Amino acid sequence: MGHRRIDLTAVFRRARKFPVLPVILLMPFLVWGIFGPLLYPHDPTAMNLSMALRPPSWVAGGDPAFLLGTDSLGRDLLSRLIEGARASLLVSVFAVILSGFIGVTLGMTAGYVGKTTDNVIMRIVDAEMSIPGILLIMLLSAILERGLTTIIISISVVFWTGYARVIRGETLSITQRDFVALAKVTGCSTFRILINHILPNLVNTIMVLSTLQIGMAIMMEASITFLGLGIQPPDTAWGLMIAESRIYMSTAWWIPTFSGLCITITILGANLFGDWLRDTLDPRRRQV
Amino acid sequence: MTRDGDRSREARTAIDTTTGKCLLSVENLKTYFYTRAGVVKAVDGVSFTVNEGEALGLAGESACGKSITCLSILRLIPQPAGRIIAGRILFEGEDLLTKKESDMRRWRGKKIAMILQDPLMSLNPVYTIGNQVAEAFRLDNIKRALIKQKAVDVLSNVKIPSAGERLDCYPFQFSGGMRQRTAAAIAIARSPKLLIADEPTTSLDVTIQDQFLRLLKEMQQRNNMGLILVTHDLGIVAESCDRVAIMYAGRIVESGSVRRVYKNPAHPYTQALMMALPKLESRSKRLFQIKGEPPNPASLPPGCSFHPRCPEAMDICSREYPPLFAVDNDGYALCWLLKKGGA
Amino acid sequence: METLLEVRNVVKYFPIYAGGVLIRKYLMCQAVDDISFSVGRGECFGIAGESGSGKTTLAKVILLMEKATSGSILFEGKNILEFNKPDIMWYHSRVQTIFQDAASSLDPRMRIREIVGEPLEVQHNSNQLSQRAVRARAEEILCSVGLGSACLNRYPHELSGGQKQRVAIARAIILEPSLVVLDEPVSALDVSIRAQILNLLADIQEEHGLTYIIIAHDLAMLRHITTHIAVMYLGKIVELGNTDEVFDNPLHPYTKALFAAVPRPEPDRVKKASAISGEIGNPTCPPGGCRFHPRCSDATPDCQQVIPTLREVRPGHQVACYAETKAVGNTSSKTASSV
Numbered sequence: 001m002g003h004r005r006i007d008l009t010a011v012f013r014r015a016r017k018f019p020v021l022p023v024i025l026l027m028p029f030l031v032w033g034i035f036g037p038l039l040y041p042h043d044p045t046a047m048n049l050s051m052a053l054r055p056p057s058w059v060a061g062g063d064p065a066f067l068l069g070t071d072s073l074g075r076d077l078l079s080r081l082i083e084g085a086r087a088s089l090l091v092s093v094f095a096v097i098l099s100g101f102i103g104v105t106l107g108m109t110a111g112y113v114g115k116t117t118d119n120v121i122m123r124i125v126d127a128e129m130s131i132p133g134i135l136l137i138m139l140l141s142a143i144l145e146r147g148l149t150t151i152i153i154s155i156s157v158v159f160w161t162g163y164a165r166v167i168r169g170e171t172l173s174i175t176q177r178d179f180v181a182l183a184k185v186t187g188c189s190t191f192r193i194l195i196n197h198i199l200p201n202l203v204n205t206i207m208v209l210s211t212l213q214i215g216m217a218i219m220m221e222a223s224i225t226f227l228g229l230g231i232q233p234p235d236t237a238w239g240l241m242i243a244e245s246r247i248y249m250s251t252a253w254w255i256p257t258f259s260g261l262c263i264t265i266t267i268l269g270a271n272l273f274g275d276w277l278r279d280t281l282d283p284r285r286r287q288v
Numbered sequence: 289m290t291r292d293g294d295r296s297r298e299a300r301t302a303i304d305t306t307t308g309k310c311l312l313s314v315e316n317l318k319t320y321f322y323t324r325a326g327v328v329k330a331v332d333g334v335s336f337t338v339n340e341g342e343a344l345g346l347a348g349e350s351a352c353g354k355s356i357t358c359l360s361i362l363r364l365i366p367q368p369a370g371r372i373i374a375g376r377i378l379f380e381g382e383d384l385l386t387k388k389e390s391d392m393r394r395w396r397g398k399k400i401a402m403i404l405q406d407p408l409m410s411l412n413p414v415y416t417i418g419n420q421v422a423e424a425f426r427l428d429n430i431k432r433a434l435i436k437q438k439a440v441d442v443l444s445n446v447k448i449p450s451a452g453e454r455l456d457c458y459p460f461q462f463s464g465g466m467r468q469r470t471a472a473a474i475a476i477a478r479s480p481k482l483l484i485a486d487e488p489t490t491s492l493d494v495t496i497q498d499q500f501l502r503l504l505k506e507m508q509q510r511n512n513m514g515l516i517l518v519t520h521d522l523g524i525v526a527e528s529c530d531r532v533a534i535m536y537a538g539r540i541v542e543s544g545s546v547r548r549v550y551k552n553p554a555h556p557y558t559q560a561l562m563m564a565l566p567k568l569e570s571r572s573k574r575l576f577q578i579k580g581e582p583p584n585p586a587s588l589p590p591g592c593s594f595h596p597r598c599p600e601a602m603d604i605c606s607r608e609y610p611p612l613f614a615v616d617n618d619g620y621a622l623c624w625l626l627k628k629g630g631a
Numbered sequence: 632m633e634t635l636l637e638v639r640n641v642v643k644y645f646p647i648y649a650g651g652v653l654i655r656k657y658l659m660c661q662a663v664d665d666i667s668f669s670v671g672r673g674e675c676f677g678i679a680g681e682s683g684s685g686k687t688t689l690a691k692v693i694l695l696m697e698k699a700t701s702g703s704i705l706f707e708g709k710n711i712l713e714f715n716k717p718d719i720m721w722y723h724s725r726v727q728t729i730f731q732d733a734a735s736s737l738d739p740r741m742r743i744r745e746i747v748g749e750p751l752e753v754q755h756n757s758n759q760l761s762q763r764a765v766r767a768r769a770e771e772i773l774c775s776v777g778l779g780s781a782c783l784n785r786y787p788h789e790l791s792g793g794q795k796q797r798v799a800i801a802r803a804i805i806l807e808p809s810l811v812v813l814d815e816p817v818s819a820l821d822v823s824i825r826a827q828i829l830n831l832l833a834d835i836q837e838e839h840g841l842t843y844i845i846i847a848h849d850l851a852m853l854r855h856i857t858t859h860i861a862v863m864y865l866g867k868i869v870e871l872g873n874t875d876e877v878f879d880n881p882l883h884p885y886t887k888a889l890f891a892a893v894p895r896p897e898p899d900r901v902k903k904a905s906a907i908s909g910e911i912g913n914p915t916c917p918p919g920g921c922r923f924h925p926r927c928s929d930a931t932p933d934c935q936q937v938i939p940t941l942r943e944v945r946p947g948h949q950v951a952c953y954a955e956t957k958a959v960g961n962t963s964s965k966t967a968s969s970v
Binding site for chain 1: 694695696719732
């Protein structure tokens with residue numbers, strides 16, 4: 001079996017353009033996710049009803065101790081956002097990795113092997129895509145224990161079909177190209193061709209898909225939590241915070257706004273980072 | 289007699305032996321592409337003329353600028369990257385580069401028509417053949433009742449069998465040769481004065497190519513059209529064209545009547561091309577090969593673009609691009625070797 | 632001369648779906664229909680033909696990229712169509728190929744040294760060739776095709792068309808095969824580079840003692856490089872023999888028309904009116920009898936009934952045509968009787 005390491009020195013030489021903007025956007029959330037407990041200005045679960053629904057510190061009525069304001073139970077918004085970062089990021093990253101792994105493997109196999117295998121896999125994809133995602137997730141949540149792992153599994157079960165379809169199409173077009181035929185004529189095994197030839201040429205598509213999926217995963221997690229199927233209080237995630245603050249939209253605007261902003265900036269950062277990563281890994285784009 | 293190095297318009301017309309009314313006169317055309325990598329001088333000072341009833345062959349390899357020259361004549365250069373920065377294109381006396389876009393649109397297809405390389409791309413797959421041929425007539429405001437008959441006539445002229453029944457066929461039901469003939473029929477439907485064919489037979493089989501080129505010649509002679517035939521195949525030029533212009537790296541390096549250029553090529557590039565072709569009649573021990581590769585238009589060598597590959601390159605060739613030198617009163621070539629008295 | 636490859640009555644039909652949902656109807660595309668020829672060691676065998684002739688399908692069957700419908704192909708005496716997996720691996724180390732589109736033949740994500748070294752890694756897995764040995768061999772082969780060691784670490788898109796084709800050639804010969812099948816090796820290259828690559832192919836053939844099967848439509852190129860030639864039309868061989876013999880004395884009406892249609896750089900040559908009319912037939916429903924008869928100006932009523940077989944009418948020259956075999960037969964019988 002051959003091995004082709006990604007040539008790291010060449011990669012870094014090629015990365016002339018350091019991804020400044022994505023890093024700036026994502027770094028705070030990554031830091032929050034990793035070092036969360038060390039950064040809380042207050043305990044996210046500490047309730048203080050006398051300080052409930054305080055606006056951010058720069059607005060009249062705000063308290064400098066609570067930088068971004070408080071929620072309905074007097075908990076510090078900033079601390080809860082930091083806590084929520086962890087859950088949201090964990091869920092979206094692992095869900096995307098897991099669904100990507102399943103989707104790419106099955107999509108590649110379907111596209112390359114073809115015939116019956118392709119038919120079977122694609123009919124499973126068709127069948128699953130015809131069931132609304134939320135419904136599937138509700139079913140799964142009913143079967144499995146509520147919690148972080150369940151959400152990750154549920155989201156992966158819904159998302160892998162999107163990967164499989166697209167990757168299958170890409171694989172079909174890559175298989176048409178002469179170098180795959182030449183690899184067969186040289187005596188390469190199917191496994192070697194898939195790993196050494198087809199997969200590297202799918203990297204572009206996988207990158208683009210993954211960054212789109214991270215955003216969708218965060219939103220999906222928010223929807224699940226909104227329905228009460230996901231992360232349970234007192235744990236928190238950004239989606240849950242938006243759900244809980246629905247009724248306070250016009251009065252306590254800071255709760256949904258800052259949670260929503262966190263989600264938006266994370267998705268934007270992920271998309272931009274995905275673009276940079278795709279450009280860096282593609283040897284062709286090295287040239288102007 | 290002209291002085292060596294004289295590039296004036298009068299000199300060129302005198303050098304290019306011409307018969308018939310002059311239809312198109314391209315003077316010092318320059319089309320550059322401005323990319324992040326730098327300026328790509330796709331066409332760098334090209335001049336030629338085409339007369340009524342005459343076929344000019346524009347021959348050269350890939351990236352020599354022949355297709356861009358044709359697109360420049362029709363002002364279809366992809367913008368904003370590409371720009372025609374210099375030159376005049378006189379068609380029946382009027383400079384096409386000064387015309388408004390709306391005027392050009394009326395002229396395209398009506399006065400100057402074009403056939404492209406890939407017939408599958410030229411025809412719209414979702415419309416019937418009849419519909420696409422009729423489109424040409426609709427632009428001319430021909431009465432609806434007459435359009436169908438005219439379409440059948442035009443398709444019969446390009447020897448499509450049972451043209452009347454074929455009007456309802458879709459392009460995918462036609463073979464490659466028939467599609468290309470349909471594209472030719474659409475091109476000449478409005479009786480243009482000048483037809484530009486950009487590598488029309490590259491995707492066709494040899495026997496079909498032969499049929500198509502004969503058809504093109506017939507069409508040209510019947511309508512007394514001027515024809516610019518762009519190709520890389522010197523055999524096609526010999527059989528279908530009256531005059532030839534050999535292009536290399538954005539310039540015409542040799543021009544003249546087909547007979548003169550093939551019998552007595554003056555430019556080393558032309559000579560090398562002729563020698564490198566394998567002959568059908570006899571086997572040669574080893575083919576004459578030109579060293580090196582065609583240059584990248586984004587980074588051309590200094591002086592004469594061909595000098596790195598030229599077996600007879602001199603000192604001056606790497607410093608200055610050679611000017612025009614007359615050859616045998618029949619065309620010209622851009623090569624220092626032709627300068628009388630040595631460089 | 633020792634026969635390296637012998638193709639016997641090879642047939643390859645493709646089922647084409649022609650309608651129906653529950654009960655699917657299929658038409659048979661008769662891409663290759665009963666082809667037989669043999670290639671001797673050290674020869675350069677050319678296969679000429681236009682689209683629909685089946686030459687590319689034939690190449691794929693020889694390379695075991697497609698499964699033949701029936702027939703046998705003997706390589707060094709063994710029938711490759713009955714090979715099992717280890718035999719097929721061995722076959723792939725003895726027979727290699729070069730395709731027309733050099734850009735598509737090279738994996739855009741692999742470096743040149745990886746592309747050229749891959750056959751070694753795949754075939755010599757058991758011998759555990761070290762990375763360094765593979766790299767050294769790759770460098771050696773690249774030098775022999777005229778590419779310097781600077782190319783080793785480059786990616787395909789950084790090379791020109793001619794250089795890419797040289798890489799493809801290097802990859803094909805690194806395992807030192809006996810037979811190389813070339814499918815239109817130079818038609819996608821610039822005219823000024825074709826001569827370089829053709830000369831390189833000739834040099835390599837001599838240096839490594841290779842046998843070539845070249846599939847092309849460029850007849851002048853085939854004349855220059857091949858020793859034997861087969862002309863195919865709609866899945867059948869219509870003429871077969873020594874290159875010089877066939878080119879100097881074409882017998883089949885299709886071959887004659889093909890040669891006449893090739894454009895030549897001779898402005899003074901008067902071209903005869905085309906002896907061929909109509910479109911190339913459809914391999915899915917080919918004409919009955921001789922496949923060429925609808926376009927042939929010499930067709931007789933016999934030609935519509937029975938398919939002609941290849942018959943040797945001159946030494947080293949076979950043709951499948953009733954009109955021609957009769958004509959040559961008549962002259963030869965006349966000379967025979969006069970002796």
